[in-house]
């Protein structure tokens with residue numbers, strides 16, 4: 001008999017640096033009393049990220065959603081943008097706030113990213129950009145999307161909220177497309193409490209983004225555009241600097257957890273794992289998605305989600321429902337039948353994965369899943 005976990009196992013648990021390290025950083029802030037508005041720690045964090053990503057075209061924000069909203073505004077995107085319904089709702093909200101019409105098209109069945117063929121089929125004279133999501137940390141079909149964007153003269157924008165630390169060959173994931181938005185929210189594999197970042201190709205955008213995130217101020221007396229307030233503060237930047245130091249360690253631990261899950265779950269009938277990524281991809285293991293085949297496994301993903309809770313294991317149904325099925329987007333006309341996205345949203349569960357999750361806990365979670373299969377379908 002497998003006993004339920006005494007403490008809840010959530011889908012994620014944020015990494016925190018040693019408290020003493022953080023306290024030392026806070027002392028500097030107490031000394032200078034510089035809390036926000038492009039302070040010294042923010043400048044240091046920005047420089048470290050410039051070194052990490054080997055580019056100066058970086059702008060930091062208080063969260064990823066506002067970063068993406070500002071990106072679309074600063075780039076002058078309008079009309080229609082082709083995007084995925086299989087994402088966190090903020091991807092679409094960023095379009096809405098810019099009065100852009102989202103055109104939802106289907107995803108591919110292996111890694112759940114935008115299907116390039118469906119993208120191409122959805123282009124109209126009003127299309128100005130593609131907004132794709134590297135969902136769960138899986139790189140999109142980079143070459144195919146770049147090719148479509150080039151041939152149709154569209155901007156290619158990536159919601160890169162899940163892919164901090166991912167590399168393709170010897171390139172950073174941020175080297176693809178015109179712009180990438182990263183989220184440093186506490187639940188992401190890299191975080192700064194909350195935070196967001198844009199990395200972009202066109203150097204000229206930097207000034208625009210800097211204005212837009214700071215009310216449009218050019219100097220004390222001049223406001224050059226109706227900006228908003230989306231600045232990252234000093235405590236966020238401090239957390240970011242300190243978590244960045246541990247990034248490799250965090251990713252290595254997540255990789256071990258991912259390996260163990262894959263090893264133990266591959267034998268469970270009705271549990272489908274994402275196919276191995278190309279060995280040229282350096283992954284960050286941001287999420288641990290599984291697809292549940294109700295017939296073969298013996299219960300639906302929803303039933304498994306509920307059952308796991310009885311063992312104090314809190315998986316998530318990311319991303320159910322699809323964004324286009326939320327009440328606020330139900331009036332958006334969707335021409336694509338979204339066959340794959342609907343099937344995946346019905347079957348997908350993301351299991352707990354975070355650096356401090358013990359391998360023995362992963363073993364127990366997998367034993368619970370196997371026992372549920374044996375009871376219900378085996």
Ligand SMILES: *Cc1c(COP(=O)(O)O)cnc(C)c1O
Nearest residue numbers: 063064065088090161183184185
């Ligand atoms: C987390 C997330 C966002 C939003 O980022 P915040 O920093 O929380 O505003 C956007 N898109 C995706 C895919 C996300 O997972």
